[in-house]
Amino acid sequence: MDKYVFESLNSFFAEYVKGFYSDDEEINFNLKLKEEHTMRVCSNITNIGKGIGLDENDLIMANTIALFHDIGRFEQFFRYRTFSDARSENHSELGIKVLVEKKVLNKLTDYERDVIVMSIRNHNALNLPEMDDKRALTFAMLIRDADKLDILGILADYYKSPESYEHLKVGESSKVTGISRNILESVMNLKSIKFSDTKTSDDMKLLRLSWIYDINYKITLMKVLERGYLEAIIDSLPMTNEIKNVYERLREYISSFIENQ
Ligand SMILES: [Fe+2]
Known part of the structure:
Protein backbone atom coordinates (compact mmCIF):
# COMPACT_ATOMS: atom_id res chain seq x y z
CA MET A 1 0.00 0.00 0.00
CA ASP A 2 1.51 3.35 -0.95
CA LYS A 3 0.83 6.92 0.08
CA TYR A 4 -1.12 7.64 -3.14
CA VAL A 5 -3.63 4.93 -2.30
CA PHE A 6 -3.90 6.40 1.19
CA GLU A 7 -4.52 9.87 -0.25
CA SER A 8 -7.44 8.55 -2.30
CA LEU A 9 -8.86 6.83 0.81
CA ASN A 10 -8.52 10.11 2.67
CA SER A 11 -10.48 11.91 -0.05
CA PHE A 12 -13.17 9.23 0.09
CA PHE A 13 -13.46 9.73 3.86
CA ALA A 14 -13.79 13.51 3.57
CA GLU A 15 -16.47 13.26 0.84
CA TYR A 16 -18.37 10.51 2.65
CA VAL A 17 -18.51 12.44 5.93
CA LYS A 18 -19.50 15.69 4.24
CA GLY A 19 -22.66 13.98 2.99
CA PHE A 20 -24.04 13.68 6.55
CA TYR A 21 -23.83 17.34 7.58
CA SER A 22 -27.13 19.19 7.57
CA ASP A 23 -28.65 22.31 9.12
CA ASP A 24 -29.30 20.45 12.38
CA GLU A 25 -26.92 21.80 15.04
CA GLU A 26 -27.02 18.65 17.16
CA ILE A 27 -26.19 16.36 14.24
CA ASN A 28 -23.36 18.63 13.09
CA PHE A 29 -21.86 18.87 16.59
CA ASN A 30 -21.71 15.11 16.97
CA LEU A 31 -20.44 14.44 13.44
CA LYS A 32 -17.71 17.03 13.85
CA LEU A 33 -16.71 15.47 17.15
CA LYS A 34 -16.21 12.10 15.41
CA GLU A 35 -14.48 13.65 12.42
CA GLU A 36 -12.00 15.44 14.68
CA HIS A 37 -11.63 12.31 16.81
CA THR A 38 -10.68 10.37 13.67
CA MET A 39 -7.99 12.93 12.76
CA ARG A 40 -6.50 12.80 16.27
CA VAL A 41 -6.57 8.98 16.27
CA CYS A 42 -4.59 9.10 12.99
CA SER A 43 -2.04 11.34 14.64
CA ASN A 44 -1.92 9.16 17.78
CA ILE A 45 -1.42 5.99 15.74
CA THR A 46 1.41 7.64 13.81
CA ASN A 47 3.15 8.65 17.03
CA ILE A 48 2.71 5.31 18.73
CA GLY A 49 3.59 3.44 15.51
CA LYS A 50 6.80 5.42 15.10
CA GLY A 51 7.57 4.82 18.77
CA ILE A 52 7.44 1.05 18.28
CA GLY A 53 9.48 1.25 15.07
CA LEU A 54 6.93 0.63 12.28
CA ASP A 55 8.24 1.17 8.76
CA GLU A 56 6.68 3.59 6.26
CA ASN A 57 4.41 0.98 4.73
CA ASP A 58 3.05 -0.21 8.06
CA LEU A 59 2.49 3.37 9.18
CA ILE A 60 0.27 3.87 6.11
CA MET A 61 -1.65 0.69 6.97
CA ALA A 62 -2.05 1.87 10.57
CA ASN A 63 -3.31 5.25 9.38
CA THR A 64 -5.86 3.59 7.11
CA ILE A 65 -7.20 1.61 10.07
CA ALA A 66 -7.37 4.80 12.14
CA LEU A 67 -9.11 6.68 9.31
CA PHE A 68 -11.85 4.05 9.01
CA HIS A 69 -12.14 2.68 12.55
CA ASP A 70 -15.19 4.83 13.31
CA ILE A 71 -16.62 5.25 9.81
CA GLY A 72 -19.77 3.52 11.09
CA ARG A 73 -20.34 6.36 13.57
CA PHE A 74 -21.68 8.71 10.89
CA GLU A 75 -24.46 6.46 9.67
CA GLN A 76 -25.10 5.38 13.27
CA PHE A 77 -25.71 8.93 14.44
CA PHE A 78 -27.66 9.84 11.35
CA ARG A 79 -30.01 6.85 11.77
CA TYR A 80 -30.30 6.55 15.55
CA ARG A 81 -29.16 9.93 16.97
CA THR A 82 -26.90 8.20 19.47
CA PHE A 83 -23.38 6.81 19.73
CA SER A 84 -24.53 4.13 22.12
CA ASP A 85 -24.07 0.76 20.41
CA ALA A 86 -26.37 -0.82 22.99
CA ARG A 87 -29.20 1.49 21.94
CA SER A 88 -28.50 1.20 18.21
CA GLU A 89 -26.07 -1.27 16.64
CA ASN A 90 -22.37 -2.12 16.78
CA HIS A 91 -20.64 0.76 15.01
CA SER A 92 -17.66 -1.38 13.96
CA GLU A 93 -19.83 -3.81 12.02
CA LEU A 94 -21.78 -0.91 10.56
CA GLY A 95 -18.50 0.67 9.42
CA ILE A 96 -17.28 -2.57 7.83
CA LYS A 97 -20.60 -2.80 5.94
CA VAL A 98 -20.06 0.73 4.58
CA LEU A 99 -16.49 -0.12 3.45
CA VAL A 100 -17.67 -3.32 1.72
CA GLU A 101 -20.77 -1.82 0.08
CA LYS A 102 -18.84 1.16 -1.24
CA LYS A 103 -15.91 -1.07 -2.31
CA VAL A 104 -13.56 1.31 -0.55
CA LEU A 105 -10.76 -1.20 0.05
CA ASN A 106 -10.91 -2.91 -3.36
CA LYS A 107 -7.53 -1.62 -4.52
CA LEU A 108 -5.73 -3.25 -1.59
CA THR A 109 -4.36 -6.77 -1.37
CA ASP A 110 -6.48 -9.47 0.32
CA TYR A 111 -4.08 -9.48 3.27
CA GLU A 112 -4.26 -5.72 3.75
CA ARG A 113 -8.04 -5.77 3.52
CA ASP A 114 -8.34 -8.63 6.02
CA VAL A 115 -6.05 -6.91 8.54
CA ILE A 116 -7.88 -3.59 8.24
CA VAL A 117 -11.31 -5.21 8.66
CA MET A 118 -10.12 -7.36 11.58
CA SER A 119 -8.59 -4.34 13.33
CA ILE A 120 -11.76 -2.26 12.90
CA ARG A 121 -13.92 -5.17 14.07
CA ASN A 122 -11.90 -5.52 17.28
CA HIS A 123 -11.15 -1.89 18.08
CA ASN A 124 -14.06 -1.66 20.51
CA ALA A 125 -14.23 -5.31 21.66
CA LEU A 126 -13.73 -5.91 25.38
CA ASN A 127 -10.71 -8.11 24.63
CA LEU A 128 -8.72 -9.03 21.55
CA PRO A 129 -9.09 -12.62 20.32
CA GLU A 130 -6.02 -14.89 20.20
CA MET A 131 -4.17 -14.60 16.90
CA ASP A 132 -1.06 -16.20 15.43
CA ASP A 133 -0.27 -13.45 12.95
CA LYS A 134 1.85 -11.11 15.06
CA ARG A 135 1.90 -8.38 12.42
CA ALA A 136 -1.90 -8.32 12.30
CA LEU A 137 -1.99 -8.33 16.09
CA THR A 138 0.23 -5.23 16.19
CA PHE A 139 -2.29 -3.27 14.08
CA ALA A 140 -5.19 -4.43 16.23
CA MET A 141 -3.31 -3.35 19.37
CA LEU A 142 -2.28 -0.02 17.89
CA ILE A 143 -5.79 1.11 16.97
CA ARG A 144 -7.08 0.17 20.41
CA ASP A 145 -4.37 2.31 22.03
CA ALA A 146 -4.70 5.27 19.66
CA ASP A 147 -8.49 5.29 20.04
CA LYS A 148 -8.52 4.98 23.84
CA LEU A 149 -5.90 7.69 24.19
CA ASP A 150 -8.10 10.15 22.35
CA ILE A 151 -11.36 9.14 24.05
CA LEU A 152 -9.70 9.54 27.46
CA GLY A 153 -8.71 13.05 26.36
CA ILE A 154 -12.23 13.94 25.20
CA LEU A 155 -13.70 12.62 28.45
CA ALA A 156 -11.12 14.36 30.63
CA ASP A 157 -12.21 17.59 28.94
CA TYR A 158 -15.91 16.73 29.15
CA TYR A 159 -15.76 15.93 32.88
CA LYS A 160 -13.93 19.22 33.48
CA SER A 161 -16.46 21.35 31.61
CA PRO A 162 -19.62 19.41 30.73
CA GLU A 163 -21.41 22.64 29.82
CA SER A 164 -19.43 22.88 26.57
CA TYR A 165 -20.80 19.50 25.51
CA GLU A 166 -24.53 20.11 25.73
CA HIS A 167 -25.13 18.31 22.42
CA LEU A 168 -22.95 15.31 23.24
CA LYS A 169 -24.78 12.01 22.89
CA VAL A 170 -22.72 9.38 24.68
CA GLY A 171 -23.41 6.97 27.48
CA GLU A 172 -21.88 9.23 30.15
CA SER A 173 -25.00 11.16 30.96
FE1 LIG B 1 -15.07 3.35 17.72
Whole structure:
Protein backbone atom coordinates (compact mmCIF):
# COMPACT_ATOMS: atom_id res chain seq x y z
CA MET A 1 0.00 0.00 0.00
CA ASP A 2 1.51 3.35 -0.95
CA LYS A 3 0.83 6.92 0.08
CA TYR A 4 -1.12 7.64 -3.14
CA VAL A 5 -3.63 4.93 -2.30
CA PHE A 6 -3.90 6.40 1.19
CA GLU A 7 -4.52 9.87 -0.25
CA SER A 8 -7.44 8.55 -2.30
CA LEU A 9 -8.86 6.83 0.81
CA ASN A 10 -8.52 10.11 2.67
CA SER A 11 -10.48 11.91 -0.05
CA PHE A 12 -13.17 9.23 0.09
CA PHE A 13 -13.46 9.73 3.86
CA ALA A 14 -13.79 13.51 3.57
CA GLU A 15 -16.47 13.26 0.84
CA TYR A 16 -18.37 10.51 2.65
CA VAL A 17 -18.51 12.44 5.93
CA LYS A 18 -19.50 15.69 4.24
CA GLY A 19 -22.66 13.98 2.99
CA PHE A 20 -24.04 13.68 6.55
CA TYR A 21 -23.83 17.34 7.58
CA SER A 22 -27.13 19.19 7.57
CA ASP A 23 -28.65 22.31 9.12
CA ASP A 24 -29.30 20.45 12.38
CA GLU A 25 -26.92 21.80 15.04
CA GLU A 26 -27.02 18.65 17.16
CA ILE A 27 -26.19 16.36 14.24
CA ASN A 28 -23.36 18.63 13.09
CA PHE A 29 -21.86 18.87 16.59
CA ASN A 30 -21.71 15.11 16.97
CA LEU A 31 -20.44 14.44 13.44
CA LYS A 32 -17.71 17.03 13.85
CA LEU A 33 -16.71 15.47 17.15
CA LYS A 34 -16.21 12.10 15.41
CA GLU A 35 -14.48 13.65 12.42
CA GLU A 36 -12.00 15.44 14.68
CA HIS A 37 -11.63 12.31 16.81
CA THR A 38 -10.68 10.37 13.67
CA MET A 39 -7.99 12.93 12.76
CA ARG A 40 -6.50 12.80 16.27
CA VAL A 41 -6.57 8.98 16.27
CA CYS A 42 -4.59 9.10 12.99
CA SER A 43 -2.04 11.34 14.64
CA ASN A 44 -1.92 9.16 17.78
CA ILE A 45 -1.42 5.99 15.74
CA THR A 46 1.41 7.64 13.81
CA ASN A 47 3.15 8.65 17.03
CA ILE A 48 2.71 5.31 18.73
CA GLY A 49 3.59 3.44 15.51
CA LYS A 50 6.80 5.42 15.10
CA GLY A 51 7.57 4.82 18.77
CA ILE A 52 7.44 1.05 18.28
CA GLY A 53 9.48 1.25 15.07
CA LEU A 54 6.93 0.63 12.28
CA ASP A 55 8.24 1.17 8.76
CA GLU A 56 6.68 3.59 6.26
CA ASN A 57 4.41 0.98 4.73
CA ASP A 58 3.05 -0.21 8.06
CA LEU A 59 2.49 3.37 9.18
CA ILE A 60 0.27 3.87 6.11
CA MET A 61 -1.65 0.69 6.97
CA ALA A 62 -2.05 1.87 10.57
CA ASN A 63 -3.31 5.25 9.38
CA THR A 64 -5.86 3.59 7.11
CA ILE A 65 -7.20 1.61 10.07
CA ALA A 66 -7.37 4.80 12.14
CA LEU A 67 -9.11 6.68 9.31
CA PHE A 68 -11.85 4.05 9.01
CA HIS A 69 -12.14 2.68 12.55
CA ASP A 70 -15.19 4.83 13.31
CA ILE A 71 -16.62 5.25 9.81
CA GLY A 72 -19.77 3.52 11.09
CA ARG A 73 -20.34 6.36 13.57
CA PHE A 74 -21.68 8.71 10.89
CA GLU A 75 -24.46 6.46 9.67
CA GLN A 76 -25.10 5.38 13.27
CA PHE A 77 -25.71 8.93 14.44
CA PHE A 78 -27.66 9.84 11.35
CA ARG A 79 -30.01 6.85 11.77
CA TYR A 80 -30.30 6.55 15.55
CA ARG A 81 -29.16 9.93 16.97
CA THR A 82 -26.90 8.20 19.47
CA PHE A 83 -23.38 6.81 19.73
CA SER A 84 -24.53 4.13 22.12
CA ASP A 85 -24.07 0.76 20.41
CA ALA A 86 -26.37 -0.82 22.99
CA ARG A 87 -29.20 1.49 21.94
CA SER A 88 -28.50 1.20 18.21
CA GLU A 89 -26.07 -1.27 16.64
CA ASN A 90 -22.37 -2.12 16.78
CA HIS A 91 -20.64 0.76 15.01
CA SER A 92 -17.66 -1.38 13.96
CA GLU A 93 -19.83 -3.81 12.02
CA LEU A 94 -21.78 -0.91 10.56
CA GLY A 95 -18.50 0.67 9.42
CA ILE A 96 -17.28 -2.57 7.83
CA LYS A 97 -20.60 -2.80 5.94
CA VAL A 98 -20.06 0.73 4.58
CA LEU A 99 -16.49 -0.12 3.45
CA VAL A 100 -17.67 -3.32 1.72
CA GLU A 101 -20.77 -1.82 0.08
CA LYS A 102 -18.84 1.16 -1.24
CA LYS A 103 -15.91 -1.07 -2.31
CA VAL A 104 -13.56 1.31 -0.55
CA LEU A 105 -10.76 -1.20 0.05
CA ASN A 106 -10.91 -2.91 -3.36
CA LYS A 107 -7.53 -1.62 -4.52
CA LEU A 108 -5.73 -3.25 -1.59
CA THR A 109 -4.36 -6.77 -1.37
CA ASP A 110 -6.48 -9.47 0.32
CA TYR A 111 -4.08 -9.48 3.27
CA GLU A 112 -4.26 -5.72 3.75
CA ARG A 113 -8.04 -5.77 3.52
CA ASP A 114 -8.34 -8.63 6.02
CA VAL A 115 -6.05 -6.91 8.54
CA ILE A 116 -7.88 -3.59 8.24
CA VAL A 117 -11.31 -5.21 8.66
CA MET A 118 -10.12 -7.36 11.58
CA SER A 119 -8.59 -4.34 13.33
CA ILE A 120 -11.76 -2.26 12.90
CA ARG A 121 -13.92 -5.17 14.07
CA ASN A 122 -11.90 -5.52 17.28
CA HIS A 123 -11.15 -1.89 18.08
CA ASN A 124 -14.06 -1.66 20.51
CA ALA A 125 -14.23 -5.31 21.66
CA LEU A 126 -13.73 -5.91 25.38
CA ASN A 127 -10.71 -8.11 24.63
CA LEU A 128 -8.72 -9.03 21.55
CA PRO A 129 -9.09 -12.62 20.32
CA GLU A 130 -6.02 -14.89 20.20
CA MET A 131 -4.17 -14.60 16.90
CA ASP A 132 -1.06 -16.20 15.43
CA ASP A 133 -0.27 -13.45 12.95
CA LYS A 134 1.85 -11.11 15.06
CA ARG A 135 1.90 -8.38 12.42
CA ALA A 136 -1.90 -8.32 12.30
CA LEU A 137 -1.99 -8.33 16.09
CA THR A 138 0.23 -5.23 16.19
CA PHE A 139 -2.29 -3.27 14.08
CA ALA A 140 -5.19 -4.43 16.23
CA MET A 141 -3.31 -3.35 19.37
CA LEU A 142 -2.28 -0.02 17.89
CA ILE A 143 -5.79 1.11 16.97
CA ARG A 144 -7.08 0.17 20.41
CA ASP A 145 -4.37 2.31 22.03
CA ALA A 146 -4.70 5.27 19.66
CA ASP A 147 -8.49 5.29 20.04
CA LYS A 148 -8.52 4.98 23.84
CA LEU A 149 -5.90 7.69 24.19
CA ASP A 150 -8.10 10.15 22.35
CA ILE A 151 -11.36 9.14 24.05
CA LEU A 152 -9.70 9.54 27.46
CA GLY A 153 -8.71 13.05 26.36
CA ILE A 154 -12.23 13.94 25.20
CA LEU A 155 -13.70 12.62 28.45
CA ALA A 156 -11.12 14.36 30.63
CA ASP A 157 -12.21 17.59 28.94
CA TYR A 158 -15.91 16.73 29.15
CA TYR A 159 -15.76 15.93 32.88
CA LYS A 160 -13.93 19.22 33.48
CA SER A 161 -16.46 21.35 31.61
CA PRO A 162 -19.62 19.41 30.73
CA GLU A 163 -21.41 22.64 29.82
CA SER A 164 -19.43 22.88 26.57
CA TYR A 165 -20.80 19.50 25.51
CA GLU A 166 -24.53 20.11 25.73
CA HIS A 167 -25.13 18.31 22.42
CA LEU A 168 -22.95 15.31 23.24
CA LYS A 169 -24.78 12.01 22.89
CA VAL A 170 -22.72 9.38 24.68
CA GLY A 171 -23.41 6.97 27.48
CA GLU A 172 -21.88 9.23 30.15
CA SER A 173 -25.00 11.16 30.96
CA SER A 174 -26.68 8.98 33.64
CA LYS A 175 -28.03 11.23 36.39
CA VAL A 176 -27.38 8.60 39.07
CA THR A 177 -24.07 8.95 40.90
CA GLY A 178 -22.24 6.70 43.41
CA ILE A 179 -19.99 3.74 42.77
CA SER A 180 -21.19 0.14 42.47
CA ARG A 181 -19.29 -2.39 44.60
CA ASN A 182 -18.47 -4.78 41.73
CA ILE A 183 -17.13 -1.91 39.60
CA LEU A 184 -14.85 -0.73 42.39
CA GLU A 185 -13.61 -4.29 42.93
CA SER A 186 -12.82 -4.72 39.23
CA VAL A 187 -10.83 -1.52 39.02
CA MET A 188 -8.90 -2.36 42.21
CA ASN A 189 -8.15 -5.84 40.81
CA LEU A 190 -6.81 -4.48 37.51
CA LYS A 191 -9.77 -5.83 35.54
CA SER A 192 -11.57 -4.28 32.57
CA ILE A 193 -15.24 -3.39 33.05
CA LYS A 194 -18.14 -4.14 30.71
CA PHE A 195 -20.48 -1.30 29.70
CA SER A 196 -23.44 -3.51 30.63
CA ASP A 197 -22.18 -3.76 34.25
CA THR A 198 -22.22 0.00 34.88
CA LYS A 199 -25.18 1.58 36.62
CA THR A 200 -24.14 5.15 37.43
CA SER A 201 -22.18 7.99 35.87
CA ASP A 202 -19.37 7.37 38.40
CA ASP A 203 -19.26 3.70 37.33
CA MET A 204 -18.77 4.94 33.77
CA LYS A 205 -15.82 7.05 34.89
CA LEU A 206 -14.24 4.01 36.53
CA LEU A 207 -14.90 2.00 33.37
CA ARG A 208 -13.00 4.64 31.39
CA LEU A 209 -10.16 4.54 33.91
CA SER A 210 -10.04 0.73 33.71
CA TRP A 211 -9.11 1.12 30.03
CA ILE A 212 -5.66 1.95 31.34
CA TYR A 213 -5.21 -1.79 32.09
CA ASP A 214 -5.97 -2.57 28.49
CA ILE A 215 -3.40 -0.24 26.97
CA ASN A 216 -0.77 -2.17 25.06
CA TYR A 217 2.17 0.19 24.63
CA LYS A 218 4.26 2.10 27.11
CA ILE A 219 4.33 5.16 24.85
CA THR A 220 0.50 5.36 25.03
CA LEU A 221 0.50 5.22 28.82
CA MET A 222 3.21 7.87 28.93
CA LYS A 223 0.93 10.14 26.87
CA VAL A 224 -1.99 9.47 29.25
CA LEU A 225 0.23 10.62 32.11
CA GLU A 226 1.81 13.59 30.33
CA ARG A 227 -1.54 14.95 29.23
CA GLY A 228 -3.03 14.67 32.73
CA TYR A 229 -6.03 12.55 31.66
CA LEU A 230 -5.85 10.30 34.70
CA GLU A 231 -5.95 13.21 37.16
CA ALA A 232 -8.70 15.02 35.23
CA ILE A 233 -11.00 12.00 35.40
CA ILE A 234 -10.12 11.24 39.04
CA ASP A 235 -10.75 14.89 40.02
CA SER A 236 -14.26 14.68 38.62
CA LEU A 237 -15.11 11.92 41.12
CA PRO A 238 -15.90 12.53 44.81
CA MET A 239 -12.59 12.54 46.71
CA THR A 240 -13.34 9.63 49.03
CA ASN A 241 -10.78 7.17 50.40
CA GLU A 242 -12.01 4.64 47.88
CA ILE A 243 -11.21 6.98 45.00
CA LYS A 244 -7.83 7.87 46.52
CA ASN A 245 -7.06 4.13 46.56
CA VAL A 246 -8.18 3.79 42.95
CA TYR A 247 -5.85 6.63 41.99
CA GLU A 248 -2.91 5.03 43.84
CA ARG A 249 -3.65 1.67 42.23
CA LEU A 250 -3.68 3.17 38.74
CA ARG A 251 -0.49 5.18 39.36
CA GLU A 252 1.30 2.07 40.61
CA TYR A 253 0.09 0.06 37.64
CA ILE A 254 1.24 2.69 35.15
CA SER A 255 4.68 3.09 36.77
CA SER A 256 5.37 -0.62 36.80
CA PHE A 257 4.09 -1.05 33.21
CA ILE A 258 6.34 1.76 31.99
CA GLU A 259 9.35 0.37 33.88
CA ASN A 260 8.88 -3.19 32.68
CA GLN A 261 7.89 -2.89 29.01
FE1 LIG B 1 -15.07 3.35 17.72
